[in-house]
Amino acid sequence: xxxxxxxxxxxxxxxxxxxxxxxxxxxxxxxxxxxxxxxxxxxxxxxxxxxxxxxxxxxxxxxxxxxxxxxxxxxxxxxxxxxxxxxxxxxxxxxxxxxxxxxxxxxxxxxxxxxxxxxxxxxxxxxxxxxxxxxxxxxxxxxxxxxxxxxxxxxxxxxxxxxxxxxxxxxxxxxxxxxxxxxxxxxxxxxxxxxxxxxxxxxxxxxxxxxxxxxxxxxxxxxxxxxxxxxxxxxxxxxxxxxxxxxxxxxxxxxxxxxxxxxxxxxxxxxxxxxxxxxxxxxxxxxxxxxxxxxxxxxxxxxxxxxxxxxxxxxxxxxxxxxxxxxxxxxxxxxxxxxxxxxxx
Amino acid sequence: xxxxxxxxxxxxxxxxxxxxxxxxxxxxxxxxxxxxxxxxxxxxxxxxxxxxxxxxxxxxxxxxxxxxxxxxxxxxxxxxxxxxxxxxxxxxxxxxxxxxxxxxxxxxxxxxxxxxxxxxxxxxxxxxxxxxxxxxxxxxxxxxxxxxxxxxxxxxxxxxxxxxxxxxxxxxxxxxxxxxxxxxxxxxxxxxxxxxxxxxxxxxxxxxxxxxxxxxxxxxxxxxxxxxxxxxxxxxxxxxxxxxxxxxxxxxxxxxxxxxxxxxxxxxxxxxxxxxxxxxxxxxxxxxxxxxxxxxxxxxxxxxxxxxxxxxxxxxxxxxxxxxxxxxxxxxxxxxxxxxxxxxx
DNA sequence: CTGAAAGCGCTTACAG
DNA sequence: CTGAAAGCGCTTACAG
Numbered sequence: 001x002x003x004x005x006x007x008x009x010x011x012x013x014x015x016x017x018x019x020x021x022x023x024x025x026x027x028x029x030x031x032x033x034x035x036x037x038x039x040x041x042x043x044x045x046x047x048x049x050x051x052x053x054x055x056x057x058x059x060x061x062x063x064x065x066x067x068x069x070x071x072x073x074x075x076x077x078x079x080x081x082x083x084x085x086x087x088x089x090x091x092x093x094x095x096x097x098x099x100x101x102x103x104x105x106x107x108x109x110x111x112x113x114x115x116x117x118x119x120x121x122x123x124x125x126x127x128x129x130x131x132x133x134x135x136x137x138x139x140x141x142x143x144x145x146x147x148x149x150x151x152x153x154x155x156x157x158x159x160x161x162x163x164x165x166x167x168x169x170x171x172x173x174x175x176x177x178x179x180x181x182x183x184x185x186x187x188x189x190x191x192x193x194x195x196x197x198x199x200x201x202x203x204x205x206x207x208x209x210x211x212x213x214x215x216x217x218x219x220x221x222x223x224x225x226x227x228x229x230x231x232x233x234x235x236x237x238x239x240x241x242x243x244x245x246x247x248x249x250x251x252x253x254x255x256x257x258x259x260x261x262x263x264x265x266x267x268x269x270x271x272x273x274x275x276x277x278x279x280x281x282x283x284x285x286x287x288x289x290x291x292x293x294x295x296x297x298x299x300x301x302x303x304x305x306x307x308x309x310x311x312x313x314x315x316x317x318x319x320x321x322x323x324x325x326x327x328x329x330x331x332x333x334x335x336x337x338x339x340x341x342x343x344x345x
Numbered sequence: 346x347x348x349x350x351x352x353x354x355x356x357x358x359x360x361x362x363x364x365x366x367x368x369x370x371x372x373x374x375x376x377x378x379x380x381x382x383x384x385x386x387x388x389x390x391x392x393x394x395x396x397x398x399x400x401x402x403x404x405x406x407x408x409x410x411x412x413x414x415x416x417x418x419x420x421x422x423x424x425x426x427x428x429x430x431x432x433x434x435x436x437x438x439x440x441x442x443x444x445x446x447x448x449x450x451x452x453x454x455x456x457x458x459x460x461x462x463x464x465x466x467x468x469x470x471x472x473x474x475x476x477x478x479x480x481x482x483x484x485x486x487x488x489x490x491x492x493x494x495x496x497x498x499x500x501x502x503x504x505x506x507x508x509x510x511x512x513x514x515x516x517x518x519x520x521x522x523x524x525x526x527x528x529x530x531x532x533x534x535x536x537x538x539x540x541x542x543x544x545x546x547x548x549x550x551x552x553x554x555x556x557x558x559x560x561x562x563x564x565x566x567x568x569x570x571x572x573x574x575x576x577x578x579x580x581x582x583x584x585x586x587x588x589x590x591x592x593x594x595x596x597x598x599x600x601x602x603x604x605x606x607x608x609x610x611x612x613x614x615x616x617x618x619x620x621x622x623x624x625x626x627x628x629x630x631x632x633x634x635x636x637x638x639x640x641x642x643x644x645x646x647x648x649x650x651x652x653x654x655x656x657x658x659x660x661x662x663x664x665x666x667x668x669x670x671x672x673x674x675x676x677x678x679x680x681x682x683x684x685x686x687x688x689x690x
Numbered sequence: 691c692t693g694a695a696a697g698c699g700c701t702t703a704c705a706g
Numbered sequence: 707c708t709g710a711a712a713g714c715g716c717t718t719a720c721a722g
Contacts, residue, residue, distance in 0.1 A: 005486050007699055018709045023701060033707055053462045054399050055699035058714045079424040086445045096443045100431045117398045141350055260629035284605035285630045352715055363693045378691055400715035403698045
């Protein structure tokens with residue numbers, strides 16, 4: 001079944017004008033008389049003509065395609081990012097080409113190569129790493145890459161993160177102020193900068209208050225592993241009285257394990273805090289105290305970094321960091337000052 | 346910054362062969378001598394050459410792009426579908442171009458038009474409607490469209506759904522068998538065929554057992570509206586003793602509202618059942634009895650329908666329906682036979 | 691097997 | 707403002 005789409009040549013013949021005239025009518029800013037434009041548009045309408053974006057891309061060298069690589073779609077944070085990014089980009093005439101990275105394999109490279117083959121104008125890597133050989137290729141091709149929710153050692157690319165260190169620190173202070181003395185941590189994937197920064201900030205916050213980490217488990221940013229780590233951690237003789245889980249996604253699983261497998265009450269027996277503030281965190285079932293990563297502002301920053309380079313304003317990689325904010329809910333025992341503030345109401 | 350990617354011409358010059366030879370080396374099944382292939386590949390490697398997919402698409406008329414339109418990314422079901430569909434398609438050399446449909450606006454048309462502009466080889470509409478004028482345009486262009494999790498009146502397009510009617514019916518039978526006598530329903534968006542089919546099946550199931558719907562609310566497939574509907578429904582003098590919520594996404598919100606806003610126990614005071622079986626449903630917090638829509642098989646069917654038409658095997662629209670299966674968990678009172686079965690263990 | 695040539699559907703200098 | 711022509715980077719008959 002042949003694709004029977006009208007081309008600019010068809011429209012030109014129908015309107016009795018040149019093919020270039022048709023092209024100009026559909027090129028914003030090109031010089032065409034009103035008369036010509038009306039005539040061409042009428043013919044185009046009749047034939048159902050629309051410019052072939054692929055052909056246009058070949059000439060202009062711009063595909064208006066942005067490649068997005070994601071791995072953790074079961075973590076509510078990422079669908080939210082995808083939705084916001086896609087909507088934001090659509091509004092600017094760009095579109096998102098999605099690539100799933102197998103969270104296991106380190107070979108993002110194969111996937112990235114495919115993205116490059118589509119001549120994308122930019123790439124967003126959401127919580128995913130890139131090899132240096134491919135990084136060079138992107139650089140050579142002049143394609144901007146933004147690392148989303150991940151930092152890097154060298155500053156070759158733009159990064160967009162929240163202040164994970166400060167966030168971890170604030171959480172430590174909150175738990176100490178809440179009167180906790182056996183404070184634990186369940187880590188994300190050790191290779192992630194977000195994981196390292198949150199932990200470093202958390203430890204720094206504890207140290208500043210004269211405390212040390214009471215226990216540590218690893219959840220790898222996966223809910224089942226986090227639950228298992230929690231069960232092990234809380235089955236010991238002397239169990240923690242508070243735990244910071246490196247992101248909300250794992251924190252939910254931890255709360256479920258604590259409540260339903262170990263019969264503990266949150267926050268009476270143990271306080272739980274997370275990081276991200278995804279939608280589920282606000283639901284009564286979890287009512288999770290957490291650091292909010294402002295996804296809207298992070299997406300905004302991502303688009304800015306991308307467009308700055310694509311539109312030639314600012315080619316230099318930018319390290320954008322937005323503030324994270326403590327959202328106090330019911331999953332952690334409150335410091336006295338909060339209790340007092342609440343009673344005053 | 347000019348894009349400094351090597352072209353087939355560059356490789357040809359470097360290898361001292363014709364440009365067509367280079368092209369053949371990268372065209373599976375083209376006839377080239379081993380010698381030629383080796384030489385070209387070596388040059389390509391050195392220059393970092395990869396065929397420009399866009400240019401190839403222009404000639405072949407195949408972009409290997411599939412457009413996916415989604416609206417409800419906060420419903421876990423859809424990220425799951427996106428992940429599976431994308432992975433499956435990637436494995437076959439296709440890629441997914443994502444378009445967010447504003448769930449409010451009916452103008453999917455604008456978005457669809459943009460998809461068509463990219464010369465996609467196929468379109469998947471996940472829980473989203475299409476106007477008949479655009480439908481004709483897709484037909485004329487020979488582009489297969491698959492309606493995912495939605496039916497239609499005419500059978501112009503392929504559809505992939507589960508057996509929503511049978512699913513609704515099974516749920517009714519389960520609740521009646523569980524000894525419930527005041528059975529309510531919270532509907533999804535009234536315009537959706539899935540909503541209508543589930544409700545029709547549910548009502549038919551009740552009728553077959555001599556019961557009628559006790560109460561009905563509308564949640565529009567949105568969690569906040571579902572929660573509000575539940576609160577209103579359960580604030581009446583005589584409240585339901587069971588409720589079927591049209592999908593899991595709303596069911597979680599309903600459970601939260603029942604428990605935390607109305608202080609009811611699930612399932613002691615009220616049984617709750619849903620539809621989909623998303624991951625959250627299995628978590629202890631919800632432990633939701635629900636009909637499983639087998640997302641893997643639905644994605645499978647979608648890809649099959651798409652490829653059948655793209656590869657010219659079967660151009661006719663197919664109405665694919667997979668079975669839904671009852672997953673019994675703890676959110677609804679069990680019929681005696683289940684209790685007996687459990688005690689036997 | 692290999693190369694020269696036409697052409698996919700556009701945009702964009704270049705003349706007029 | 708408008709048209710003829712070149713060319714984006716490829717694939718694919720067509721000869722040899």
